[in-house]
Amino acid sequence: MKIELSVNGERKEADVWPGESLLFTLREKLGLPGSKNACEQGECGSCSVLLDEKLVCSCLVLTAQAQGHEIVTVEGIAEDDRLHRVQEAFVQTGAVQCGFCTPGLIVATVDLLAHRPEPSDDEIREALSGNLCRCTGYQKIFDAVRLAARA
Amino acid sequence: MSTPATRRKLELGRVGESVKRVDAVPKVTGEFAYSSDLFAAGMLWGHTLRSPHAHARILSIDISEAVGLAGVHAVLTHDDVPGDKRYGLEFPDQPVLAFDRVRYFGEPVALVAAEHPEQARRAAAAIKVEYEPLELVVDPELAADQPAIHPQHWTQGHGYRDDPRPNVVRDMRIERGDPDARADVSVEGYYELGIQDQAFLGPESGLAVPDGEGGVDIYVATQWLHVDRDQVAPCLNLSREQVRIHLAGVGGAFGGREDLSMQLHAAMLALHTNRPVKMVYNREESFFGHVHRHPGRIWAEHRANRDGKLVCVRMRILLDGGAYASSSTAVTSNAASFAVGPYAIENALIESTCVYTNNPPCGAMRGFGAVQTCFAAEAQMDKLAAELGMDPVELRLRNALASGDELPTGQKITGSMPVEEVIRRAAAIPVPDPEELPRDPIRLPGGAGNTTRGDGVQRGVGFAVGFKNIGYSEGFDDYTAARVRLFADTDGDLVAEIYCAAAEVGQGVTNVILQTARTELELENVMLAPGTTGEVGSAGSASASRMTWMATGAVQAACRAVRDELDRRGGGLASGDEIDLERIYRHPRTGPLEPETGQITTERAHVSFAAAAMRVVVEVDVDLGLTRVVWIGTAQDVGTAVNPQAVYGQIEGGTAQGLGLALMEEIQTRDGLITNASFTDYLIPTALDMPPVVAELVEHPEPEAPFGVKGVGEPPTVVSTAAVMSAMRAATGRELNRVPVKPDDIVFSGS
Numbered sequence: 001m002k003i004e005l006s007v008n009g010e011r012k013e014a015d016v017w018p019g020e021s022l023l024f025t026l027r028e029k030l031g032l033p034g035s036k037n038a039c040e041q042g043e044c045g046s047c048s049v050l051l052d053e054k055l056v057c058s059c060l061v062l063t064a065q066a067q068g069h070e071i072v073t074v075e076g077i078a079e080d081d082r083l084h085r086v087q088e089a090f091v092q093t094g095a096v097q098c099g100f101c102t103p104g105l106i107v108a109t110v111d112l113l114a115h116r117p118e119p120s121d122d123e124i125r126e127a128l129s130g131n132l133c134r135c136t137g138y139q140k141i142f143d144a145v146r147l148a149a150r151a
Numbered sequence: 152m153s154t155p156a157t158r159r160k161l162e163l164g165r166v167g168e169s170v171k172r173v174d175a176v177p178k179v180t181g182e183f184a185y186s187s188d189l190f191a192a193g194m195l196w197g198h199t200l201r202s203p204h205a206h207a208r209i210l211s212i213d214i215s216e217a218v219g220l221a222g223v224h225a226v227l228t229h230d231d232v233p234g235d236k237r238y239g240l241e242f243p244d245q246p247v248l249a250f251d252r253v254r255y256f257g258e259p260v261a262l263v264a265a266e267h268p269e270q271a272r273r274a275a276a277a278i279k280v281e282y283e284p285l286e287l288v289v290d291p292e293l294a295a296d297q298p299a300i301h302p303q304h305w306t307q308g309h310g311y312r313d314d315p316r317p318n319v320v321r322d323m324r325i326e327r328g329d330p331d332a333r334a335d336v337s338v339e340g341y342y343e344l345g346i347q348d349q350a351f352l353g354p355e356s357g358l359a360v361p362d363g364e365g366g367v368d369i370y371v372a373t374q375w376l377h378v379d380r381d382q383v384a385p386c387l388n389l390s391r392e393q394v395r396i397h398l399a400g401v402g403g404a405f406g407g408r409e410d411l412s413m414q415l416h417a418a419m420l421a422l423h424t425n426r427p428v429k430m431v432y433n434r435e436e437s438f439f440g441h442v443h444r445h446p447g448r449i450w451a452e453h454r455a456n457r458d459g460k461l462v463c464v465r466m467r468i469l470l471d472g473g474a475y476a477s478s479s480t481a482v483t484s485n486a487a488s489f490a491v492g493p494y495a496i497e498n499a500l501i502e503s504t505c506v507y508t509n510n511p512p513c514g515a516m517r518g519f520g521a522v523q524t525c526f527a528a529e530a531q532m533d534k535l536a537a538e539l540g541m542d543p544v545e546l547r548l549r550n551a552l553a554s555g556d557e558l559p560t561g562q563k564i565t566g567s568m569p570v571e572e573v574i575r576r577a578a579a580i581p582v583p584d585p586e587e588l589p590r591d592p593i594r595l596p597g598g599a600g601n602t603t604r605g606d607g608v609q610r611g612v613g614f615a616v617g618f619k620n621i622g623y624s625e626g627f628d629d630y631t632a633a634r635v636r637l638f639a640d641t642d643g644d645l646v647a648e649i650y651c652a653a654a655e656v657g658q659g660v661t662n663v664i665l666q667t668a669r670t671e672l673e674l675e676n677v678m679l680a681p682g683t684t685g686e687v688g689s690a691g692s693a694s695a696s697r698m699t700w701m702a703t704g705a706v707q708a709a710c711r712a713v714r715d716e717l718d719r720r721g722g723g724l725a726s727g728d729e730i731d732l733e734r735i736y737r738h739p740r741t742g743p744l745e746p747e748t749g750q751i752t753t754e755r756a757h758v759s760f761a762a763a764a765m766r767v768v769v770e771v772d773v774d775l776g777l778t779r780v781v782w783i784g785t786a787q788d789v790g791t792a793v794n795p796q797a798v799y800g801q802i803e804g805g806t807a808q809g810l811g812l813a814l815m816e817e818i819q820t821r822d823g824l825i826t827n828a829s830f831t832d833y834l835i836p837t838a839l840d841m842p843p844v845v846a847e848l849v850e851h852p853e854p855e856a857p858f859g860v861k862g863v864g865e866p867p868t869v870v871s872t873a874a875v876m877s878a879m880r881a882a883t884g885r886e887l888n889r890v891p892v893k894p895d896d897i898v899f900s901g902s
């Protein structure tokens with residue numbers, strides 16, 4: 001089936017299977033592999049995207065459901081050639097190791113700061129608790145969020 | 152003619168400075184290409200059919216229906232393996248695709264290549280395999296008396312202690328002094344650990360591309376490119392040159408990418424179809440796709456005098472290796488070698504045994520045997536402190552190992568071993584005061600579940616020390632190659648391109664290599680070429696906390712050779728000229744252990760050692776069995792920190808993995824079948840589970856290492872399980888001798 005949607009401000013069309021997830025379509029059909037596939041069952045947040053400005057796990061959204069909607073992926077976060085302040089903060093604080101969790105965390109942090117520009121430490125931990133990271137132990141991710149909030 | 156290019160002043164990025172990761176920007180923008188992100192024109196999708204049985208004879212495989220399905224290009228079984236039918240990291244005991252029988256749940260049986268991954272999955276489901284269940288070997292205590300899972304004794308005859316019993320992978324003992332030596336007091340304990348999974352986030356995946364001349368290029372996330380090649384080539388019946396392994400982006404490893412996963416399978420499908428083939432495991436499959444941390448059962452007795460001096464340690468360790476050997480023989484030995492912990496001891500008897508079973512195969516995971524024994528040994532030290540009425544930190548200080556002391560294997564420690572300082576520094580980090588009640592439920596055990604207002608919550612503070620080896624041991628010829636190409640760019644500046652096959656698995660070795668090269672060459676323009684088997688010799692494995700040391704040594708040697716050549720040429724290069732030199736670095740030689748007594752046969756069996764100490768504060772709701780880890784303070788012996796920011800990152804991340812083993816992580820099995828292969832049921836620490844971690848680096852350069860470096864990845868994982876459990880016991884007053892600890896154990900178990 002043919003689906004039309006907006007991704008990072010551009011109109012896109014894709015020919016998809018009825019059961020295909022938005023994550024698969026983004027990664028394999030639209031050339032946007034930035035959203036990650038760590039679990040494909042809604043448990044890790046590595047596939048996080050914004051759908052009409054709402055944070056969702058794209059592995060749990062059928063592409064068919066996204067017909068006509070607006071998607072922002074990690075590839076659409078930077079402003080022109082400049083890193084977004086959240087991305088810059090992740091680089092500065094050493095919040096990236098293998099980086100497989102990073103795209104999802106960038107999108108989740110952008111979403112958090114959009115709603116709570118100055119989150120408390122507990123609010124940060126709660127807001128990011130749906131994004132698993134196996135490498136960092138989260139300390140530097142918290143540093144990154146605090147730094148981005150101050151920036 | 153322009154003036155020859157010379158070195159430009161170095162502004163940033165020497166050894167010892169915190170330097171931003173070079174791959175951080177592509178990773179935050181989503182551009183970094185992981186092994187699951189690869190694409191090639193005309194690419195097919197591969198899928199693996201796996202065994203639904205833990206132990207069964209294969210009576211027949213019928214692929215006729217599967218081959219006829221839409222979009223299917225190939226269906227392959229063991230009959231289609233072009234070369235050797237078996238492979239293995241250390242012993243070739245593992246079938247490329249199962250023949251005659253399957254030995255564990257999830258073992259690969261057949262392969263499919265199709266145009267869409269869903270077509271491949273459906274075709275795999277259409278393959279009919281007839282099985283006849285065989286007697287299960289799933290209790291490691293009984294394994295040595297049951298029929299052999301591998302009639303060939305693969306691991307016997309390699310210089311280990313002879314043990315003809317069925318299913319014994321390795322049985323070893325370390326006997327030191329008088330193992331029956333008596334002392335004033337004695338404490339005994341029995342400990343158990345479940346199976347931990349590496350749970351790296353990037354699933355096993357990669358792309359195999361036929362080269363049109365019978366060879367194949369494999370792009371994959373791995374820890375050791377060359378050892379993958381050496382296992383893949385003979386099974387494909389190809390020469391090593393015809394198989395080129397390229398490092399694709401690695402989404403974490405932690406030991407779980409030492410063994411092959413999809414490399415051979417994707418290559419078989421690609422060569423068969425003459426099309427590129429991509430394979431990506433999903434999370435469930437990932438639990439079957441790699442080896443895990445060995446579960447263990449450990450009995451220990453510690454004898455000490457009234458003054459706290461340890462007199463004798465006796466330990467029996469039983470590890471379940473699962474269906475295939477992987478690196479089990481080395482894990483068995485490591486568990487024994489570090490069983491006592493970083494304490495000086497004159498008398499010891501350590502017996503360590505690993506058996507084959509039909510449980511999930513186990514092998515390397517961060518900490519490699521030392522995690523298991525540290526958990527037991529540190530629980531024993533707490534017990535002993537209680538028995539002696541002595542402060543647990545004081546007891547540890549009294550026995551702290553130091554340079555010049557001998558290990559139970561008889562090896563004298565010649566390098567840096569600042570155990571006492573590590574203990575003192577960790578113990579001196581101020582512990583936060585207990586928080587007042589009432590408070591926000593997010594800061595209580597049970598968290599947002601809002602299960603308590605604080606009644607039934609008890610606080611506990613625990614302490615532990617751990618250590619392990621750096622680098623490969625027991626006579627393994629461990630080396631790393633690096634190549635440096637120095638040339639003048641079009642602006643007339645000197646540029647160095649480094650070739651080193653060290654796997655960047657997220658730990659930050661890329662920066663280590665660049666910092667080393669910048670420091671040695673006094674040059675800003677340094678880049679690292681993509682890792683591949685085609686351009687440079689083996690780097691060895693990104694494991695055993697060895698990669699920083701080894702890569703630093705190799706890159707340093709190659710840079711120095713290039714620098715000398717540059718000086719010989721007058722200090723500059725004309726444009727178009729280049730210097731291209733490769734060097735191999737070896738760490739100090741090790742030798743095997745004597746098979747009957749576990750004593751060294753040469754100066755050393757291990758290269759070097761690193762220690763960590765950790766204090767942990769927990770709060771436990773003893774009515775509901777819920778835990779909140781409040782705070783962690785740790786000090787670690789790191790040699791020289793090449794990139795301090797990255798070292799702190801390793802400590803924090805390694806600590807989280809040990810915390811996970813203590814409190815939540817376990818692969819559950821029933822009759823060998825994994826029952827929780829998902830992140831819904833296999834829990835790893837989230838942002839809510841991790842407390843603040845205050846880490847201090849203890850820097851004493853290792854005399855025999857380049858720049859004095861030591862490895863830093865494993866010690867935090869070794870010590871943190873033990874330290875969390877020490878705090879758990881302090882909070883609950885219960886013995887809690889099994890990890891991960893379950894709510895039931897907290898509420899109901901004996902004290």
Ligand code: FES
Nearest residue numbers: 040042044045059
């Ligand atoms: S991949 Fe979507 S939540 Fe894990």
Ligand code: FES
Nearest residue numbers: 098099133134135
């Ligand atoms: S950096 Fe590897 S999973 Fe987060």
